């Protein structure tokens with residue numbers, strides 16, 4: 089497994105990947121074309137905000153399984169193109185929020201008290217202070233646009249400065265406003281009443297040019313503006329004019345619509361806003377603290393390692409976002425569903441033209457789509473060559489011509505919850521069922537036989553005639569190959585008829601051993617499943 093890292097991330101993240109046996113190539117400063125030329129060799133790509141991971145680059149990444157954004161905003165990654173290609177996109181949604189909030193506060197003080205300008209003046213030998221008479225935050229109104237994680241941290245800090253804090257965010261509950269003691273206002277009110285406007289939205293089609301000439305015209309004269317979110321949310325040309333006209337007294341921008349190359353010491357970069365003395369510009373520094381960089385690097389490294397090892401990304405943006413507690417709750421179900429798909433395909437090695445999945449009892453409705461994807465992923469991994477994952481398993485199943493039917497019922501017999509999968513092949517209909525209890529998935533129905541076993545890494549699945557001596561003979565052959573049987577489940581429906589054995593074994597059995605097992609008198613079928 090190989091990972092390409094195109095921007096500097098903390099060494100702690102790189103070490104996590106290497107410790108997992110993953111090869112890491114750190115190639116900082118490559119051009120778009122250079123990345124496209126080499127990305128085909130890599131299983132994962134890690135970027136910050138400067139690498140534009142567009143459709144062309146994604147298409148070149150034919151082996152990519154995961155694209156990781158070491159930070160919050162994913163506007164530099166074409167998530168739709170990645171999803172189409174079955175590539176998981178992850179970000180680090182929490183690691184740098186404190187850093188971004190603190191920089192915002194720093195920028196606010198900078199433009200209320202002219203700190204950067206005063207420092208530059210002193211450096212040049214001019215210590216006159218009459219040029220730098222600022223204004224206080226105390227008892228002024230701060231308007232926050234985008235009351236998400238960073239917006240809320242900024243609100244708390246501004247309240248501590250004695251400001252009245254109002255916010256505009258149509259997608260946030262009233263409960264959150266109450267919790268932070270922030271007034272919920274509409275966009276017009278925010279524009280009209282704020283002495284300070286600070287932006288904390290993502291860059292989306294809706295927020296692009298959110299603040300343009302029309303909005304500047306509605307603002308209080310002398311308003312101060314901070315953008316530590318994304319360039320393009322404020323129209324830069326209109327901001328320039330609003331400053332020139334005296335509507336905006338000062339602005340601080342950590343982000344610009346077209347950002348310069350952050351790796352070059354000197355470059356030809358022109359932006360009229362840089363000519364204005366009352367504008368403070370920083371080179372997208374919001375996440376640049378030691379703590380934040382370690383946080384995001386460690387977070388994405390763990391995610392990348394998990395995905396490359398076939399596990400689940402907690403912060404996948406092209407999967408529904410599960411909160412941590414939700415993920416802990418859903419994980420055993422996901423693992424169980426995936427194991428069911430794997431067990432069926434390895435036991436039967438037959439194409440299932442129809443897979444019906446019934447969710448019974450206490451299974452959260454919102455989970456089931458992901459459980460279905462997990463089951464299909466498990467099934468498809470053994471039958472299609474393409475990289476299959478939670479993102480593309482449904483599409484691939486459809487392409488394979490598998491009819492997938494999902495349904496729900498409250499009835500789950502003696503179990504609190506149950507997943508039943510009915511696989512229809514050309515020859516038969518086979519059922520597997522599982523349940524989760526004590527956070528552990530267990531198979532309870534194995535093709536019509538009552539069982540109770542936890543799906544494990546290596547399993548021997550045997551069908552035999554129910555007669556004495558079978559267990560001993562099987563144990564002897566497996567033992568001959570130096571493999572230990574950890575657990576064994578035996579089940580029959582009627583004495584002397586067919587029976588099944590499901591053995592958890594400590595390692596993979598060679599084909600030769602499987603052939604020997606098949607040759608035992610009374611054995612009808614032997615397969616080994618690897619989960």
Ligand SMILES: NC(=O)C1=CN([C@@H]2O[C@H](COP(=O)(O)OP(=O)(O)OC[C@H]3O[C@@H](n4cnc5c(N)ncnc54)[C@H](O)[C@@H]3O)[C@@H](O)[C@H]2O)C=CC1
Nearest residue numbers: 160161188234235236237238257259289290316317374375
């Ligand atoms: N300068 C820097 O280095 C950094 C910048 N950021 C930027 O900050 C942004 C916010 O980060 P978080 O607070 O963690 O994200 P978040 O997702 O927790 O919050 C964003 C908020 O914006 C709101 N929003 C979306 N569209 C809106 C609209 N049209 N009007 C009003 N509100 C709207 C959402 O409802 C949400 O509550 C990120 O998207 C990223 O672009 C994040 C980290 C560092």
Ligand SMILES: O=C(O)CCC(=O)C(=O)O
Nearest residue numbers: 136137159160161375376
């Ligand atoms: O320093 C970086 O990588 C940019 C951080 C950022 O803008 C984000 O996390 O959204």
